[in-house]
Amino acid sequence: MAYAAWLSKETGEHYRLPTEAEWEYAARAGTTTPFWTGQCVKTDQANYDGNDDYAGCGAKTGVYRAQTLRVGSLPANPWGLHEVHGNVWEWVHDRYHNTYAGAPTDGTAWEGGSGSTRVSRGGSWFNGARNLRSAVRSGNAPEDRDDKTGFRLAGDTPATPDDRVGSRAAGDDSVKPPDQFSKELPDRSPGVSAADITEPTLLMPRFDFEPPMMALPGGQFQMGSPEDEPERSSDESPRHPVRLAPFAIGQTEATFAQYDAFCTATGRQPPDDNGWGRGQRPVINVSWEDAVAYAVWLSKETGAAYRLPTEAEWEYAARAGTTTPFWTGRCITTDQANYDGNYDYAVCGTNTGVYRQATVPVGSLPANPWGLHEVHGNVWEWVQDRYHDSYQGAPTDGRAWEAGGSSARVVRGGSWYGNSRGIRAAIRFDGDPELRSFNLGLRLARTLSP
Structure with missing residues (x-):
C-alpha cells in the first residue's frame, strides 16, 4: 500500500492494489477452466512444485525450482499477463471472507466484515498445482512478510482508445476485454524511428x-x-x-x-x-x-x-x-x-x-x-x-x-x-x-x- 501511494505521488497516476475481482478477471483472461492454460498447467507454463499432480492431469512434471523466477520468464495469458499462476502469491486489496456470500458484484474491494486478514491470490513457487488455480484464495495478516508473497499493481488511468486494449462504443459504459481473435490491436509504437x-x-x-x-x-x-x-x-x-x-x-x-x-x-x-x-x-x-x-x-x-x-x-x-x-x-x-x-x-x-x-x-x-x-x-x-x-x-x-x-x-x-x-x-x-x-x-x- 505504501509503495502504491508513493508511486502515485511520483507519477501523478493513481496506482493501488487490485481488487480481488479485478485480479481474477485479469488472471482468467476470458477462460473458465482451473487455469488460463485449460484443465491443467505444466512447469513450463507456471512456477510451482511439480512433484504433485492435480486431478490426474499431468501437472506432476518433477520440476521444482524452489525459488522465484524473473518476471516475464513464463508465457503470458491471452491478455498479456505473466505469472498469474505461481511464482509468488499476490496481495489484493480485499479483506478475507470465507465465502463469497454478500460479495460486491461491481468489482469494488470487499472491505466489510470483522476480520483484519487480507486476500492474496495466484499461488507461489512453493505450492502444488492445486493452489495455482485461478479461483484459489488465501488470507494473511496485513503485516505478514515471507519469501512466497509479493504483489501486482493496478491503476486507475483514464481509459481512452489510445491507451486501452478494447473499445467503448458511444453510450456504452462497459469496458470490453481484448479479443484474442480480433485482428486490430492498438499501435503501441506509433511513428517509431x-x-x-x-x-x-x-x-x-x-x-x-x-x-x-x-x-x-x-x-x-x-x-x-x-x-x-x-x-x-x-x-x-x-x-x-x-x-x-x-x-x-x-x-x-x-x-x-x-x-x-x-x-x-x-x-x-x-x-x-x-x-x-x-x-x-x-x-x-x-x-x-x-x-x-x-x-x-x-x-x-x-x-x-x-x-x-x-x-x-x-x-x-x-x-x-x-x-x-x-x-x-x-x-x-x-x-x-x-x-x-x-x-x-x-x-x-x-x-x-x-x-x-x-x-x-x-x-x-x-x-x-x-x-x-x-x-x-x-x-x-x-x-x-x-x-x-x-x-x-x-x-x-x-x-x-x-x-x-x-x-x-x-x-x-x-x-x-x-x-x-x-x-x-x-x-x-x-x-x-x-x-x-x-x-x-x-x-x-x-x-x-x-
Missing part, C-alpha cells in the same frame, strides 16, 4: 498476428569467437568489429500462432508441430524460403518492413553487450536455455541431466539483458546471409553477406536437440534454403525508419 532508439525498447504489436519486437540502438561489437574460447569452430573466425544501425528484432522466436495466420491467409500448408502443440510454441519445420515468404506477407499486411535478421544483427542482439560464450557468462544451465543437458561444456556445469526433447513455448526462459528470450537453444533460427566458412571479407556494417559463399543459408542459436557447445552465441550452421526440420524456426527483424 531509428533516431528515437537510445536503449532497448519493446515495440508492441498492432495486430494479433504481429510479433512483439525489441528495437535496439546501433553500436559496435566484436563478431565471432575469440581464439581462446573453448570448443570453437574455424568458421567463427576471424573475429572482427561490426558497426550496426538501429533495428528491431523479435522479442521471441516466431510462434505457430503467428505463422499459422500467414498460412490461413495465403492458403499455405501449415507446418507440422511434431505433436508438441501449436499456439505459443516456436514454429518449426519451416524453410528459409518459407521464412522469407512469411516476412514479405507480414510486411504487406502491416505496412512495416519485416525481414530475416542479418547474421551480424542476430549475433549483436543475442550477445546483448556480452563477449562470453553465452549471454549468461562462461556457462549456461537448462533453467536458462532449452538444450540437451546430458553433456558438459568446458567443465563448467552445463550437464544438468535435464533434456526436454521438445521445444518450450516462447518466453518460457529468462530474457537476455536486451529483453530477448531463447536466443540460446529451443530452435535454430534462419538469418538472411549465405553461408561462408570463415568471416574473411565479411561486411563490417551489419549488412547481410549475399556475395560469394555457398547457396546454403546460415542458421544461428542452436536448439533443444543439441548440446550446450552448440548453443553458444558464436555458433554457426548452414542449411539448404528449402530445408525443413523439427529443430529449425525463425526470429524476425524489422527495419526502422530513419
